[in-house]
Amino acid sequence: MKASAAVPAAALLGSASPARAARQSPFVGTDGTRFTHNGRPFAVAGFNNHYLGWGTRAEVDDVLETAKRSGASVVRTILHSVIGSPDGSVPSTWNWQSTADASNMGMHGTYLMSWDAGRGTWAFNDSAVNGLGRWDYVIWKAERLGLKLDIALIDFWQWAGGVQQVCRWFLPDYNSRAYKDEPAVFAWDLMNEPEADNTRLTPDGTPLSEDWISRMSAYVKSIDANHLVCVGGEGFYDRSSFVDPGRELAIPTIDFGTWHTYPDYHGLTPAQVVELIHRHGETARQAGKPIVLQEFSYSSLHEDQPEALRSWVEAIAADSSCAGWLYWRLVGRVTPAPTRAFPEAENDPPTVFAPDNGEHFDVAANPDATPANVWRSYQVLAGAARQLTRPNQPQAPARR
Template identity: 25%
Template sequence: MTFFGRLSCVWGFFILLVLVSEAVAPSPSGFVQTRSTQFVLDGSPFLFNGFNSYWMMHVAAQPSERYKISNVFRDAAAAGLTVCRTWAFSDGGDQALQISPGVYDEHVFQALDFVVSEAQKYRICLILSLSNNYKDFGGRTQYVNWARSAGMPINSDDDFYTNTVVKGYYKNHVERVLTRINTITRVAYKDDPTIMAWELMNEPRSQADYSGKTINGWVQEMAAYVKSMDSKHLLEIGMEGFYGDSMPDRKQYNPGYQVGTDYITNNLIKEIDFATIHAYPDIWLSGQSDNSQMEFMQRWMMSHWTDARTVLKKPLVFAEFGKSSKDPGYSISARDSFLNAIYTNIYNFARTGGIGGGLVWQIVTEGMESYYDGYEIILSQNPSTSGVISQQSRQMTALKHTLSRPRVHLTAKPNT
C-alpha cells in the first residue's frame, strides 16, 4: 500500500473513532452547582424553564396511576422544561410516606423512587421539598401533633422551629430521604445528579416571630445538618421572599404584611446555595386591578433579583407563579399574557446574570380533576399556554448556549 493509501486508511479510522465517540458520548451527568450568581452544569452556565408538580409521589403510590407521572414528564420535556419541583414528604394521613416519626411506608417510598427514575429518563432535574408549612400532606402541624402525643409541651405549630423533639423528627426525615437507595436506579438519593436541589420546607412561615430570627435559627441548624450528609447537592429554603427586619426599607416591597421570614438574612446563611421567591398577586392583592397586581409583580421581581446579585451574591429562582382560573375576569389569553410578562422578566434578568429560571405552578395531565386548584395547566390540552411555555424554554436554551460560547478577544492588527 502506498503512503497516501496508508494515510487515507488512518484518516478514515480516525473519522470513524470520532463518529463512534460522538454517538456514545454520555449526556451531562454532573451535579448542578453555583458559581457566584450563576448556576453551572458540567462547567457551562445552566439556565432553565421549569414547573411544579407537587403531587407526583402521592399519585405514583397507585401503580395503575403512574402513567400520569410519565405523561407529565413526557409533555414537559417536549415543551423544553428541564426542572421539576415536587414533594418528598407526606406525613400522616392518607397514603403517608412517613406514617409516624421514623416509620415509613416502603410502598410510598418506592413511588418516590419511580418519580426520580422517570425524571432521569426524561432528563429533567428535580427540586425535592422535605416538608410543608401547611397542613396539606401533614407538614409542621403533623410534626408538632406527634410531639404533643408523645407528651411534649407544645404551644403552637411554631414550636416546629424550636422544640428539640420536633426538630429531631425533622432531622430523621432528612436523613431517611437523603440516604434512601432508589430501588429502581440503585443509586442513593444523595448521590443522584437527577436531583438538582433539596428544599428545607415549602413556604416556611411563623406567626410567633415576624422578625425572621426564629426561622433563621432553624434554617441555620437544618441547612448545616443537610450539608453534613450531602455536600454534592444544592440547598434552598423554600421561601416566598418576604422581607424582614434586617433591611427595613425593603419591607415596602412586601404585599402589605410579613410572614416571619427575612429574605436577606435567611438566604445569607452560607449553606444555602440559592434564593427563591414565590408570587401570587391575585391572592396577596385580592380585589386590586390586574394592572396593580402586575406593577407589584414587577417591583417584587426587580427588588429580589437586585438583592440576589448585590447583597446575597447567589442565584435566584422564581419557584412559584401562576394565574388562577378562579380569578374574576379570567381567560386563557389573560393567563398567557401574565405568564409571558413573567417569562420576559426572567429572560431579561438572566441575560445579565443572577437568575437561573422559573417554575410555573402547576403542570398536571388528563384525569386529575381532584388536583385542580385553578392554576392547573394541561400542556396537551392548552396549546396557546403550551406555546408560551415552549417559547420561553427555547429562549432560555438559546441564551444558555450564547453564554456558554468562549469569548474571543481580538487584538488589533498593527499598521505596517
C-alpha cells in the first residue's frame, strides 16, 4: 500500500534533487529553525482553503486576493479529489457529483485521480476543465499575487475521497470474494430496529414503513441474490406505527421475520414472553416463512433470570414454527481502559471481561467474572444452543 500510494506523488512531482534551497533561490528554504526566501528570513502566516482545486476561477481569485489583503504569505490547500471509476464500475465512497456550493463540496464534476478498471491501476485526469489542469491557474494566480501555496498531495480523510478512496482501490481482501459471495454471511438486516411511522402514507397511498421495506429489500436482492434478507425489526403486534409481523412477512423480498423483546422495557412478564413466542410462531406458520427471536434479554437483577431465559429458549425449541433465537448479549475479554487508538491498540492484550453497561443483560463465559445467577444464565443459554444446533454439525461417515 505504501508503494502504491507513493506513485501518484512521484508522477505529479517528478524526480528531485536535495530540497535545501540556495541562498538566493526563489524557492523557500530553511536556516536552522527559520524559513528563508531569496536569502532573507521568511515568516509564514496564512490560511487554509479546501476548494481551490475545484472552485471556479472567480472563486479562486476571491480566496487568494482576500488572503493577500489579509497579510498572508502562505495559503495551504489540498489536491482534491479522488473517486472510484468515472463509469461507476468501481464505486466512489462519497458523492463527488454533488451540486452543493464549492465550499460545501460541490465539486463541479472535478476529480484528479480515479481507478482505471481496464488497466487495473490508477489514472490521472489531466483535463484543464475538470482535472489536474485546473491547478495551473491556481498556481499562476498565487504567483501573480506574491503568495506561496502549501499543497498537500492527497487527503487522508474521506470528504473528497482521499486515502479512504485509494484504500478501496488497493485494499487487500482476505479471501478475494465480494460480500455477496461470502458464505460466512448468514443474512442481511435492512437496519437494526428501523422505526419509520407506518401510519404515514407515500404519495401513492402505501404505508411508509412497508414501502421502505419493500423497496430496500428488493434493492438488496438485486445486488445479492445469494443471501437472505430480513428487516431486523422489533416485530411489535398491535402498534399502528409499526408494520404488523404478518404484513412484513407477506413482502416477497423479506425472507424471514424478526422480533425483539425486553420485558424490563416492554412491561411484560416472563410468561407473556412465552405467549408471544407462540404468537410469532403462528404468524410464521401462516406466512410459510421462518421467524427468529433476534434480540431478547432479562435483567440479571431479577433472581429468576436463568429460569425465565430457560422457559423462553425451551418454548422456541418446542415450537416447530419458531426457527431460533439470538440473545442480547455475550461479552468477552477486552483491553482495560484507558485504551489507545489504532494502530497502536492492535497489539494491546485483552485481559479483563467487559464490565456491564448498567442494563444487566450481559453474560460471559467465566464464573469468576460475573454474578452467580448470570453464570447460571450463561450455562442455560449455552446448553440450549448446543442442543438446538447439534443437527447443524456434519455427520461422521458410517464405519464399514
